[in-house]
Amino acid sequence: LKHSVTEISTCLLSRSAPLLQQLERSMSTVTIPPPACMLRPLEAPLRYLFGPGPSNVPPRILAAGAKPIIGHMHSEMFEVMDDIKEGIRYAFQTQNNMTISMSGSGHAAMECAVFNTVEPGESVLVAINGIWGERVAEIAERSGAKVHRLVKAPGGYFSNKEIEQAMQKHKPVLFFLTHGESSAGLCHLVDGIGDICRKHNCLFLVDTVASLGAAPIFMDKQNIDILYTGSQKALNAPPGTAPISFNDRACHKMFNRKTKPLSYLFDMTYLSNYWGCDGKPARIYHHTGPVSGFFALRESLAILAEKGLEESWRKHKEIAAYLYKGLEDMGLKLFIPDRDLRLPSVTTIAIPDGYDWREMLAYIMKHHQMEMTGGLGPSVGMVMRVGLMGYNCEKFNADKALHALQDALKNCKKSKA
């Protein structure tokens, strides 16, 4: 229960004499000097971003993001946003009207999904086989949900039967699964799970941040109720925007809440209006979206539309297979044994015996200007990760990555372990 006291006072404009004096005085009292570091130009080295993201942004997308901006509420901006919606619908393979981009990274989409569809006290089931499920569980708990965790080791696979059993037991309103588990390198199948969720009156929320554009996903056909992704992986836009889509089932749940969502910024009632999805004629100011970020996101979705999803999926699969062979040829072992379950965009390598993975990665960064990374969350110390996503997904980049790894294997002294 909230109590509020409203005090309406008449508008009394103070015209006291000391005001002007205060203003004048305050103009001359800067005590913190301009920082010396700011008199140096911005420096950022060129890097091969072959980790799990962000990936390298192609010049065409950088140029789109550098166009002079327009207002966030100009009609031309709404056209750009309409294009983005179409581009997301294609990438997600959905006809959902309620399709927008968050003004934030994948975590903003995660919080938006949970904040809008779950009310305090409701049950949420989260499949955890890497870091992303952990994050969603944490977010849902903070929202006051009863969170039930279905936990496997990183890269673990959930059978539909296991999922249905947990659903029967916990009666969740929302079930979360990661399609592209980038911390483990797993691409989880989703077929049939949407149907199980419908049977149990539960929404199906899927994270495709690391997989969209790299591995097939069909939001409508696979009965996914809420799907989101990030801009900085296979889409190759800078981080800071995150496409998300809700189907009618999800809309019905989120627009028939008893309580307001915890966040005003992520409230879909306002975001749906801002994105022209609520059928109302006027768009009302909610927040100021990242205009340059939306320009870049539009360009990245345009590139995907031009290339075609099938070609993008095929290419990621082909280059991943080439990478697997190269890795195995140099004696490295892939972390996900079943190649059909490997995430084509991010490959996880079991840490070779006797090597210090931190040393190898530092060597590769220093000598090859190349980012590869270790594990994340529960997979730290288990894997090294190589991502070749979108623009970076080329045979010559796979060769560069393989060469760098070979060099590190040769030059990084084996530890005593």
Add this chain to the structure above:
Amino acid sequence: LKHSVTEISTCLLSRSAPLLQQLERSMSTVTIPPPACMLRPLEAPLRYLFGPGPSNVPPRILAAGAKPIIGHMHSEMFEVMDDIKEGIRYAFQTQNNMTISMSGSGHAAMECAVFNTVEPGESVLVAINGIWGERVAEIAERSGAKVHRLVKAPGGYFSNKEIEQAMQKHKPVLFFLTHGESSAGLCHLVDGIGDICRKHNCLFLVDTVASLGAAPIFMDKQNIDILYTGSQKALNAPPGTAPISFNDRACHKMFNRKTKPLSYLFDMTYLSNYWGCDGKPARIYHHTGPVSGFFALRESLAILAEKGLEESWRKHKEIAAYLYKGLEDMGLKLFIPDRDLRLPSVTTIAIPDGYDWREMLAYIMKHHQMEMTGGLGPSVGMVMRVGLMGYNCEKFNADKALHALQDALKNCKKSKA
């Protein structure tokens, strides 16, 4: 009370035969075709952004935002973030260690401030004299706070006595005031309020989104506990980042909470680590910050440091005075009668008798490619707003704005009212 059931299952990698078939089949079932709109190039017209923001982004900042990106956790990125912190400290005139940029617009900073410093059931006092106080009150209510509103008409001024009386009555843990009330065109003085807050054991939260760099503010000397701004006003960066700083009093409150903040994304425990403010040697992945947005923000803060705060304040005051004279010379009336209380970055004009403000603004957009705006929230229908901020704050732009208004006054038919 939260209940959670953890189920640890062994990792069972499914190797069922139909998997590969499913994958192969799914590659060929794209049913949503690439959208035609995406085969057109991105179009965005050149605009004079003379509204309340975003303002035009100078080429130098656009170029910084278009630099090839690096990883969000690379050491060079941490250097950029360290520079940003220094730049914010200068702009805010503070030595606070806990100084960061949000990965989001001003609303993200607003929610971050409230989510981290207020716990459910605590009392919050919000001064409302335009839209921004309304927003903070809404955000605090959603957080479960007891919100007390101190309401004036748009542009109203709160005396320190009124504020102290309300504080005595409601015993808030947080008091919010807008320094630059862009919806009304008011620049509220803050002298003495920080002391009143200390006396009453309350944190002082100030919004300078529309005023930073345009009107003097001294976070440390004025005893402001939490201060935030936006990137897209007088700083002239694209929207999408928002500097925020917390002093020791604010840190003490927010790091001694009994409950977790509602948002994981905006949890200062993690954000302070991401920004290297928590004194810990290692920075742990929290979320992926908007790398390009941070490049642009750094450049905008560098420009302010080069120019100097005093010069920036002087320039905004000078150009605003020039604009006031031009407006009054053509018979327009300024909405804030006391010129010492006018916000130098955003000037509010009372809607001239017999004119339809929507028609005037549409005329100016159509014939002068220039954005001016109407009111916002409670000031809709009361004012038209002209913003000349940072890069846009030049005499020749004031002349352009005056010329466009003169033209609209001449050509927009008077309504019958």
